[in-house]
Every structure is written in structure tokens, then in C-alpha cells.
Amino acid sequence: MLLAIGSTVVALADEPxxxxxxxxxxxxxxxxxxAKPVLSIYKTAHGVKADERTPGCxxxxxxxxxxxxxxxxxxxxxxxxxxxxxxxxxxxxxxAKTCLGCHENGQRTNWMGSEHQRxxxxxxxxxxxxxxxxxxxxxxxxxxxCFTCHKTQRAxxxxxxxxxxxxxxxxxxxxxxxxxxxxxxLMVKNTVNxxxxxxxxxxxxxxxxxxxPVSEDCTNCHTPHGSNNTPLLKTRAPWLCQECHTSDHSGxxxxxxxxxxxxxxxxxxxxxxxxxxxRSQTNGRNCLGCHPMxxxxxxxxxxxxxx
Amino acid sequence: MAASASDxxxxxxxxxxxxxxxxxxxxxxxxxxxxxxxxxxxxGVGDAEDKLIYHVTSGEMVKFEDGHEEHxxxxxxxxxxxTRNLVQWILTLPGGTKY
Numbered sequence: 001m002l003l004a005i006g007s008t009v010v011a012l013a014d015e016p017x018x019x020x021x022x023x024x025x026x027x028x029x030x031x032x033x034x035a036k037p038v039l040s041i042y043k044t045a046h047g048v049k050a051d052e053r054t055p056g057c058x059x060x061x062x063x064x065x066x067x068x069x070x071x072x073x074x075x076x077x078x079x080x081x082x083x084x085x086x087x088x089x090x091x092x093x094x095x096a097k098t099c100l101g102c103h104e105n106g107q108r109t110n111w112m113g114s115e116h117q118r119x120x121x122x123x124x125x126x127x128x129x130x131x132x133x134x135x136x137x138x139x140x141x142x143x144x145x146c147f148t149c150h151k152t153q154r155a156x157x158x159x160x161x162x163x164x165x166x167x168x169x170x171x172x173x174x175x176x177x178x179x180x181x182x183x184x185x186l187m188v189k190n191t192v193n194x195x196x197x198x199x200x201x202x203x204x205x206x207x208x209x210x211x212x213p214v215s216e217d218c219t220n221c222h223t224p225h226g227s228n229n230t231p232l233l234k235t236r237a238p239w240l241c242q243e244c245h246t247s248d249h250s251g252x253x254x255x256x257x258x259x260x261x262x263x264x265x266x267x268x269x270x271x272x273x274x275x276x277x278x279r280s281q282t283n284g285r286n287c288l289g290c291h292p293m294x295x296x297x298x299x300x301x302x303x304x305x306x307x
Numbered sequence: 308m309a310a311s312a313s314d315x316x317x318x319x320x321x322x323x324x325x326x327x328x329x330x331x332x333x334x335x336x337x338x339x340x341x342x343x344x345x346x347x348x349x350x351g352v353g354d355a356e357d358k359l360i361y362h363v364t365s366g367e368m369v370k371f372e373d374g375h376e377e378h379x380x381x382x383x384x385x386x387x388x389x390t391r392n393l394v395q396w397i398l399t400l401p402g403g404t405k406y
Contacts, residue, residue: 028337033328073377075366
């Protein structure tokens with residue numbers, strides 16, 4: 001009796017799992033000995049066999065009869081029908097079609113026509129399908145995947161003023177949707193500002209006194225990936241402000257015009273040696289010292305964003 | 308004995324990069340015999356090394372269980388020394404296995 005039970009157990013153990021029967025045609029060769037692990041896909045969402053929608057090997061790679069049967073007897077088998085390896089004969093469009101067969105929804109709705117699609121990038125350029133932890137899906141590792149190509153941004157996030165990407169608190173997809181978007185620069189929202197406001201809600205307004213460049217586009221003044229001018233400014237104040245504001249004391253750096261001690265601090269537009277007051281326009285927080293509410297003001301007397 | 312001097316790690320690496328493990332495992336039968344069985348089969352055979360080197364470098368036809376035949380993969384190395392090391396490592400594997 002015991003022997004009978006024992007042999008039954010052995011028989012069951014030798015049988016591949018019922019849910020993996022279809023995969024067995026592949027896994028009998030492509031097993032744990034592969035240089036690039038393939039079986040780890042069973043630790044991913046693609047390997048959840050309790051969900052009948054979950055694909056098997058041939059759902060994505062195709063039936064691949066030529067590869068399985070190797071009718072020609074070649075020592076190197078013909079490739080699978082849908083080959084996701086770099087440089088494979090399977091077109092990028094065909095690779096993407098395979099993935100989009102299940103994933104063409106939600107964030108991937110705008111894939112067709114998006115920058116990455118038009119650059120002929122396959123899904124596997126960023127995603128590692130068989131790996132237990134796809135690097136591009138984790139906040140701490142995603143930026144490195146993006147920076148493989150976006151090297152300027154890699155450099156920018158090392159500047160003094162940045163979003164906390166290196167700290168692991170933000171990743172690229174907090175602002176960008178790499179699969180396509182209705183907005184510019186693959187923004188997750190329809191505009192740059194709308195994207196920024198998802199975190200910086202205090203800048204959204206509405207304000208009684210609006211600073212129009214602010215409500216038009218945050219990147220008029222800010223560069224989002226990193227700057228040596230805090231906070232993420234494209235140029236340091238007062239020069240940043242002077243790009244638009246060219247009259248009165250905003251125009252002449254050392255004039256002191258209409259500023260406290262303005263007349264006393266400068267002679268002929270220059271700061272004389274031994275002057276008691278520094279240049280007012282470059283003192284302290286520069287323009288923002290007197291115009292702190294630069295993003296907009298709700299104070300009835302805030303027309304100049306001073307309060 | 309030359310076989311005992313084989314570099315096991317290098318042999319395994321070469322086998323993996325050549326795709327040998329797709330059909331052969333060390334101690335279980337796949338489409339091809341277990342490597343331990345190969346070692347057992349060639350134990351005491353004088354020209355075992357040369358026979359196996361020919362097998363893994365010539366691309367000779369091999370027959371599968373289902374009856375079809377195909378060319379055996381060639382190891383991906385130009386170095387006879389590496390190929391010999393691989394074969395020597397296989398021949399050092401202990402015993403046979405049952406399946």
C-alpha cells in the first residue's frame with residue numbers, strides 16, 4: 001500500500017504541472033541552466049497561473065513550430081516566431097503588437113505615435129520580461145534605465161538643485177509617461193503645468209494677481225531635471241527676471257533706482273568702494289526678497305507679488 | 308591523470324555559452340544523455356577524449372528520441388585547449404545516473 005502511494009507521488013512529481021503543460025515544450029530545453037534566466041518569469045505577473053489570462057511561452061513567442069521541430073536538422077535552430085532579442089528578425093512593430101495584445105489600455109493607450117514608438121523602440125528596450133524585478137518598474141532603479149539613453153538628464157540630476165530622483169523618492173514616470181501622452185514631452189498630464197501641479201498644488205491658484213509666465217508654463221523659469229540655481233531655476237535672479245523685466249530698477253543691475261538706499265549705493269551705475277549697502281538687486285534673495293509671491297498673490301495689495 | 312586537471316568553472320561556462328545545457332544536464336536526461344552517463348559510457352575507453360572532442364566540434368548528426376536527426380551543436384570556441392578542457396571535465400564527472 002505504502003509502495004503504491006509512494007509510486008503515485010513519484011508519478012505526480014514527474015509530471016509537469018498541469019498549468020505548465022503548454023510551457024513544457026519550451027522549458028524542457030530552456031531551463032534553469034540558461035545563461036540568461038528564463039524560468040524566473042514564473043515569479044512575475046506573467047507567471048501567475050491561477051489567472052487564466054496569464055500567457056504561456058507560446059502566447060508571446062508564437063507557436064514557433066520551426067524552432068521546436070527543427071525539421072532541417074540545423075545545429076542552430078531557427079528563431080522563434082516572435083523573437084524579442086536585440087537585433088532579431090522580428091520587427092519592432094510585431095514585438096509591440098504582441099505586448100499590446102494584452103496591454104493596450106490605460107497608460108499605453110497613446111503608444112502609437114508616441115516618441116518612443118516613432119523611435120522604433122521595442123518594449124524590451126526598457127522592460128525585462130523574464131526578470132523577477134523589472135528594473136524599470138521600481139522607483140530606485142527606473143532612472144538608470146531611462147538614463148541609458150537620456151544622458152543629458154543623467155548629468156542634470158547631479159546638480160545642486162534637483163528633484164529627489166537620486167534620493168529614490170521620485171522616478172521619471174512621476175512626470176513622464178514613456179508609453180505616450182496627449183501632452184508635450186510625454187508628460188503624464190496634458191500640459192507641463194498640470195503635471196507640476198500634481199505635487200506643487202500651492203502653485204496652481206487661482207490667484208487674484210497672476211504672474212502670467214507662471215500660469216503659462218513652469219519651464220519659462222524652471223528647468224525640471226536639475227540646475228545649479230536654486231530652486232531649479234534656468235538662470236539666477238535677478239538675470240532671470242531681467243529677461244522680461246527691462247525697465248526701472250529691474251533693468252539696470254546696479255542702478256538702485258526706486259530701491260531703499262538706491263541712490264546712496266551707486267554712483268554712475270557702479271558700486272563705489274567702501275559703500276555701506278550692497279547692490280540692492282543682488283542682495284539676499286535678489287528680486288524675490290521683495291517679490292516673494294512670484295507665483296501669484298491673493299492679497300488685495302499683491303499686484304507686485306510683494307505680499 | 309589529465310582529466311583531474313580540468314578547470315570545471317571554465318568548462319561549465321563554455322558549455323553554457325555554447326548552449327550545451329539546452330540538451331544536456333549534469334545528472335538528468337534531457338534530449339541528450341546526462342553528462343554523468345557520458346562519463347560512465349566512456350570510462351576506461353582509451354581515446355575517449357578524442358572521440359568526444361570530435362563529437363562537439365564536427366557537427367555530426369545526432370538522433371533524437373522521436374527519431375528525427377539534426378546536427379550536433381559545435382562548441383563556441385576556437386581554442387582546442389578549451390574544448391579539451393570541457394571534454395576532460397565531462398569525463399571527470401562521477402558515476403552514471405538513472406532515469
